[in-house]
Amino acid sequence: MGNILNVNNINVYYGAIHAIKGISFKVEEGEIVTLIGANGAGKSTTLNTISGLLRSKTGDISFMGSSISKMSPNKIVQSGLVMVPEGRRIFLGLTVEENLEMGAYTRPKAEIKSSLEEVYELFPRLKERRTQIGGTLSGGEQQMLAMGRSLMAKPKLMMLDEPSMGLAPLLVDLIFEIIADLHKAGATILLVEQNAQAALSIADRAYVLETGKIVKTGPGRDLISDPDIKKAYLGA
Amino acid sequence: MTFSLLIAQLINGLQTGSVYALVALGYSMVYGIIKLLNFAHGDIIMVGAYMVYYAIASFALPPVVAIALAVLVSTLLGVFVEKVAYTPLRSAPRLSLLITAIGVSFLLENGAQLVFGADQKSMDPMITGSIMLGQINVSYVAIVTIVVSVAIMILLSFVVNKTKAGKAMRAVSEDMGAAQLMGISLNRTISMTFAIGSALAGVGSVLYLCAYTQASPTMGSMLGIKAFVAAVLGGIGSIPGAMIGGFTIGVLEALVAAIGFSMWKDAAVFLVLIIVLLFKPTGFLGKKIQEKV
Numbered sequence: 137m138g139n140i141l142n143v144n145n146i147n148v149y150y151g152a153i154h155a156i157k158g159i160s161f162k163v164e165e166g167e168i169v170t171l172i173g174a175n176g177a178g179k180s181t182t183l184n185t186i187s188g189l190l191r192s193k194t195g196d197i198s199f200m201g202s203s204i205s206k207m208s209p210n211k212i213v214q215s216g217l218v219m220v221p222e223g224r225r226i227f228l229g230l231t232v233e234e235n236l237e238m239g240a241y242t243r244p245k246a247e248i249k250s251s252l253e254e255v256y257e258l259f260p261r262l263k264e265r266r267t268q269i270g271g272t273l274s275g276g277e278q279q280m281l282a283m284g285r286s287l288m289a290k291p292k293l294m295m296l297d298e299p300s301m302g303l304a305p306l307l308v309d310l311i312f313e314i315i316a317d318l319h320k321a322g323a324t325i326l327l328v329e330q331n332a333q334a335a336l337s338i339a340d341r342a343y344v345l346e347t348g349k350i351v352k353t354g355p356g357r358d359l360i361s362d363p364d365i366k367k368a369y370l371g372a
Numbered sequence: 373m374t375f376s377l378l379i380a381q382l383i384n385g386l387q388t389g390s391v392y393a394l395v396a397l398g399y400s401m402v403y404g405i406i407k408l409l410n411f412a413h414g415d416i417i418m419v420g421a422y423m424v425y426y427a428i429a430s431f432a433l434p435p436v437v438a439i440a441l442a443v444l445v446s447t448l449l450g451v452f453v454e455k456v457a458y459t460p461l462r463s464a465p466r467l468s469l470l471i472t473a474i475g476v477s478f479l480l481e482n483g484a485q486l487v488f489g490a491d492q493k494s495m496d497p498m499i500t501g502s503i504m505l506g507q508i509n510v511s512y513v514a515i516v517t518i519v520v521s522v523a524i525m526i527l528l529s530f531v532v533n534k535t536k537a538g539k540a541m542r543a544v545s546e547d548m549g550a551a552q553l554m555g556i557s558l559n560r561t562i563s564m565t566f567a568i569g570s571a572l573a574g575v576g577s578v579l580y581l582c583a584y585t586q587a588s589p590t591m592g593s594m595l596g597i598k599a600f601v602a603a604v605l606g607g608i609g610s611i612p613g614a615m616i617g618g619f620t621i622g623v624l625e626a627l628v629a630a631i632g633f634s635m636w637k638d639a640a641v642f643l644v645l646i647i648v649l650l651f652k653p654t655g656f657l658g659k660k661i662q663e664k665v
Contacts, residue, residue: 221553239554
């Protein structure tokens, strides 16, 4: 299996603040890779840079063999790299179904219907609420919609930014179950989480970010029992 | 005032109001998508009106050609202004964008004085005649204006609510970043919004000329301000709001004129705006969507 995503020595700045300091990592086809770290470590910044909303000053990001570090965000989506943003950011004024249609924006009309059915099968709750506007959904339903919306793009790599944020523990479990199921079905996932325990337990590999640098890497189950990680992120 | 006079004035009001509504739609759509009060919007109408004038009065082209020309030139000008003046400022503070819009407005008005001359151009009415409906004399101009405007508004509602491009416009206006993550092209969607808004302004310019038969370099400013008031009154960013706002202002002006205070009609419009905003600061239909977290 080849590398689907290669991040090579990127540096990202917010004005004078050096947020990402030369990080490199890769995601292979069929893997779940997670980036964990504290608030402000640069996890979301990394994802936003990969999806083209932010730009790296140096280094390169390549997706399926071609460089995407200068591509516009919409072109990156078209190439099959899709992100579920932090805080879900569903379109609150659009209906559930319209949100899903927007997820399939880059795809031909004829294929949308079958994808809609697939997403509704995965999230029956969304089917019940298909004509409701997004703003009336609960937090968990909004997260399902955000994930369903990105599945509509038929992504080759799905990036999830803090999918468990602000959800009740039961819903967190449900969301992680769904991520594990997608993985089993063959999806490649790059997951950013503050809930290190849950993320590490489903991840094939993990990278630990601290103030813009990768300080540790290894298989998820190894890191979960690593004493430093336990102390810093798992509260043990 | 007799009943039939009242009805006649209401129809006049609806006629003026539908022009305001068409122009207000352009304001509201552009505000909805890039949060810009595009003060150059009124001046697009002025340019459209000159196109009609020259096409008919100077080149004796058939009205259909003149109308097509006005809509085409307005659309191109609107998109051109967006590309040249607003796109480079997309990540700049909103205030820079607003000042630029005012600058573009001055540029168009003064440019028009230079190119078209400072004097008013008058032309023969394009539509004449009237029909008696019961006791009420209704001009064909009023009927055409109202019917055309309402038809365009229905078409616009369909485009915005049902088509893929319209949904993309709503998505961008709600959350630009998230829309980009769907693969929506910001440049294309924003340009399309300007194109639609300016095309509506082009139609507005034709309907305006049908009613007032005069074009002048500064005609866009008062019309633009009235339409802006209509957009704010209806709830800026809201498409049905712009329509309701436009008709409200048109009817209000006609009624104030009908009771003998025609000199005061502009003041009445602004007074109503102030009163409505005191009690409902988001206008009739503007509302913030409550976000559940």
